[in-house]
Amino acid sequence: MAFAAFQTAEVVPQAPRKRSRIALFLLLPGLLYLVLFFVTPLISLLLTSLQAPAEFGDIGQYEYAFNWQNYVTVMSDYWPHIVRSFGYALAATVFALLFSYPLAYFIGVKARRWPMLQALMLVLVIAPFFISFLLRTLAWKQLLSDESFIITSLKALSLMAPDAHFTGTPFAVIFGLTYNFIPFMTLPLYTTLERLDLRYLEAGSDLYANPFTVFRKVTIPLSMPGIVAGTLLTFIPAAGDYVNASRDFLGGPDTQMMGNVIEANFLVLLNYPAAAALSIILMAAILVIVGIYVKRSGTEDLL
Amino acid sequence: MSVREFAERGADLELVGIQKRFPGFTAIEELDLTIPAGSFFALLGPSGCGKTTTLRLVAGLEEPTNGRILIGGRDVTGTKAHERPVNTVFQSYALFPHMSVLENVAFGLKRRRIGDALGRAHEALRLVELDHLAQRRPAQLSGGQQQRVALARAIVNRPALLLLDEPLGALDLKLRRQMQLELKTIQEEVGLTFLHVTHDQEEAMTMADTVAVMNKGAIEQMGAPAELYELPRTSFVANFLGQSNLFTGDVSGATDAAITVDIGGARVVVPTARAQRHQGRVTVGVRPEKVTLLREAPAEASEHNTLGPGRVIDASFSGVSTQYIVSVPGVGTVTVFAQNTGAGPVVGEGAEVWISWPVEHGFGLDDVPETEGRFAADDDTTSIAAQRREALVAELEEG
Numbered sequence: 243m244a245f246a247a248f249q250t251a252e253v254v255p256q257a258p259r260k261r262s263r264i265a266l267f268l269l270l271p272g273l274l275y276l277v278l279f280f281v282t283p284l285i286s287l288l289l290t291s292l293q294a295p296a297e298f299g300d301i302g303q304y305e306y307a308f309n310w311q312n313y314v315t316v317m318s319d320y321w322p323h324i325v326r327s328f329g330y331a332l333a334a335t336v337f338a339l340l341f342s343y344p345l346a347y348f349i350g351v352k353a354r355r356w357p358m359l360q361a362l363m364l365v366l367v368i369a370p371f372f373i374s375f376l377l378r379t380l381a382w383k384q385l386l387s388d389e390s391f392i393i394t395s396l397k398a399l400s401l402m403a404p405d406a407h408f409t410g411t412p413f414a415v416i417f418g419l420t421y422n423f424i425p426f427m428t429l430p431l432y433t434t435l436e437r438l439d440l441r442y443l444e445a446g447s448d449l450y451a452n453p454f455t456v457f458r459k460v461t462i463p464l465s466m467p468g469i470v471a472g473t474l475l476t477f478i479p480a481a482g483d484y485v486n487a488s489r490d491f492l493g494g495p496d497t498q499m500m501g502n503v504i505e506a507n508f509l510v511l512l513n514y515p516a517a518a519a520l521s522i523i524l525m526a527a528i529l530v531i532v533g534i535y536v537k538r539s540g541t542e543d544l545l
Numbered sequence: 546m547s548v549r550e551f552a553e554r555g556a557d558l559e560l561v562g563i564q565k566r567f568p569g570f571t572a573i574e575e576l577d578l579t580i581p582a583g584s585f586f587a588l589l590g591p592s593g594c595g596k597t598t599t600l601r602l603v604a605g606l607e608e609p610t611n612g613r614i615l616i617g618g619r620d621v622t623g624t625k626a627h628e629r630p631v632n633t634v635f636q637s638y639a640l641f642p643h644m645s646v647l648e649n650v651a652f653g654l655k656r657r658r659i660g661d662a663l664g665r666a667h668e669a670l671r672l673v674e675l676d677h678l679a680q681r682r683p684a685q686l687s688g689g690q691q692q693r694v695a696l697a698r699a700i701v702n703r704p705a706l707l708l709l710d711e712p713l714g715a716l717d718l719k720l721r722r723q724m725q726l727e728l729k730t731i732q733e734e735v736g737l738t739f740l741h742v743t744h745d746q747e748e749a750m751t752m753a754d755t756v757a758v759m760n761k762g763a764i765e766q767m768g769a770p771a772e773l774y775e776l777p778r779t780s781f782v783a784n785f786l787g788q789s790n791l792f793t794g795d796v797s798g799a800t801d802a803a804i805t806v807d808i809g810g811a812r813v814v815v816p817t818a819r820a821q822r823h824q825g826r827v828t829v830g831v832r833p834e835k836v837t838l839l840r841e842a843p844a845e846a847s848e849h850n851t852l853g854p855g856r857v858i859d860a861s862f863s864g865v866s867t868q869y870i871v872s873v874p875g876v877g878t879v880t881v882f883a884q885n886t887g888a889g890p891v892v893g894e895g896a897e898v899w900i901s902w903p904v905e906h907g908f909g910l911d912d913v914p915e916t917e918g919r920f921a922a923d924d925d926t927t928s929i930a931a932q933r934r935e936a937l938v939a940e941l942e943e944g
Contacts, residue, residue: 445639447626449653
């Protein structure tokens with residue numbers, strides 16, 4: 243749904259008027275699906291978030307009400323998690339962009355002359371998808387645990403303090419998020435960079451721009467559609483992620499994100515209204531952030 | 546000369562022993578060229594002849610394998626494109642799609658930190674009469690307007706040397722004529738050195754002071770347009786620049802004033818000064834519009850060459866002139882352009898005619914055209930390999 247904001251920028255309705263009925267008819271299955279599986283759960287979630295504990299009820303029993311104080315409560319209880327979620331997601335997005343841009347540039351621009359190399363590198367970018375990301379994240383946990391070869395070696399070389407940990411730290415969570423979302427960042431960047439017309443870069447250098455300025459003034463603006471798509475595909479799921487930050491994976495008690503507290507409220511504490519209110523807050527915050535971002539990035543005429 | 550300052554006037558360009566090899570083929574064999582400051586110089590040649598590569602070498606977008614490039618006496622061979630006092634009007638215009646027309650034009654000025662970039666950009670846009678579209682994006686302009694923006698974006702920088710890479714190629718004929726005149730006017734006004742690459746011989750001849758005809762990575766002949774046309778030195782120039790009637794035969798007599806060539810029994814006289822070779826097997830020629838068609842055998846005259854009798858095998862009327870193709874036994878076919886002035890005979894196909902031209906209009910070439918006919922089969926492996934290579938060269942030239 244966050245993509246709705248993203249989509250409006252490029253939709254240019256050109257359909258002739260006469261066919262609008264057929265178009266509506268063709269849209270019907272999709273609309274029906276959305277009503278059933280998107281609008282209905284959303285309303286249900288909204289109603290749940292306003293529920294109040296049932297009088298004389300058990301734990302986990304709630305009744306419909308207009309208990310908006312739920313929002314105030316979760317905000318005051320969980321504001322560090324909310325801040326942390328967006329902070330981690332932002333950091334992971336920035337790191338993924340810094341890592342993916344040169345990679346995508348190499349595959350999409352430098353490797354153009356060797357289509358085989360291009361294809362091979364793309365396969366390598368996508369290859370991790372063949373293994374469940376839960377397994378991959380678990381594998382990282384193994385590799386980076388206190389007893390692992392990497393960490394013991396780093397400690398032996400005094401590059402890490404003897405009592406330091408890697409797993410359970412914010413750094414480990416951001417690392418995991420970055421790693422898991424790199425393909426989502428790389429692929430959209432690749433598709434824009436692959437179409438980048440190198441003659442614009444030549445024109446830039448012909449007009450006295452040094453390579454760095456050409457990159458800043460020509461390459462980056464022309465690859466904005468890829469940057470916007472890649473950062474959205476990374477930021478949105480990363481903000482709601484509850485795997486990397488979980489204690490069972492790379493996280494610890496101090497790295498819990500919104501996804502983790504929603505999960506805990508829903509499955510452990512059975513505080514459904516709190517979980518629902520947190521979900522709504524997460525969704526609304528993402529929508530607002532993405533909306534501002536797309537508006538500010540000014541990519542409408544490039545999309 | 547630094548890129549930080551405006552060029553007061555054009556600079557001369559000197560290419561010394563330039564060679565450019567790409568993996569698998571040589572785009573430029575050996576090129577020596579001097580373009581004087583303030584001139585309008587055209588590099589003319591078919592696609593794949595190395596002219597665009599030459600331009601890219603001068604712009605700094607390619608590095609020569611061998612040789613040196615000097616602009617205004619300064620060796621720029623090792624410098625990058627952005628350090629050279631040179632601007633290019635690209636064939637594809639390459640206007641930045643994410644910037645407005647004004648931002649495009651001001652781009653070079655801003656990079657050089659020249660004061661009042663926007664004011665100067667507006668001024669350049671006024672010169673090409675597009676200031677009212679300054680806030681538009683390039684995609685919102687027509688092809689001709691984009692071309693003018695590309696021109697404004699280059700000349701606003703007052704480069705010592707302006708490179709034009711077939712900039713009029715995408716325009717329709719009328720706009721093209723108009724732009725040719727505008728370009729010429731601008732060049733005279735600002736006094737810059739223009740290096741114009743084109744495959745359009747008419748464009749090169751009408752606009753340039755000096756034309757260099759390029760073929761297969763080397764310059765075949767260079768000179769003023771009229772000089773090149775009147776006195777081509779090679780068969781390539783004779784045929785690429787307009788049309789020519791070429792005859793090959795052995796020199797049967799040579800004096801200080803003229804050489805006589807035996808063409809299938811007929812004698813053709815060419816002034817010695819206009820012939821490149823004076824003995825052995827030579828090719829001589831004459832332009833079709835210099836040839837007159839006669840219905841009767843003319844009297845022998847020393848100041849005219851006469852061939853015939855022959856038969857008109859084709860006559861095509863094109864308004865201002867009629868093109869006749871005359872088959873002369875022992876000589877081959879001769880093309881004649883007859884102006885439709887009312888003077889001279891009007892004949893139909895099959896008519897028996899003689900052809901004649903003044904001796905002083907003939908020219909003798911340095912080479913002999915390839916003996917193969919124009920429509921000889923070229924489907925053997927060698928030819929196919931050569932064609933492939935040519936296609937590749939052309940592709941690289943364009944890309």
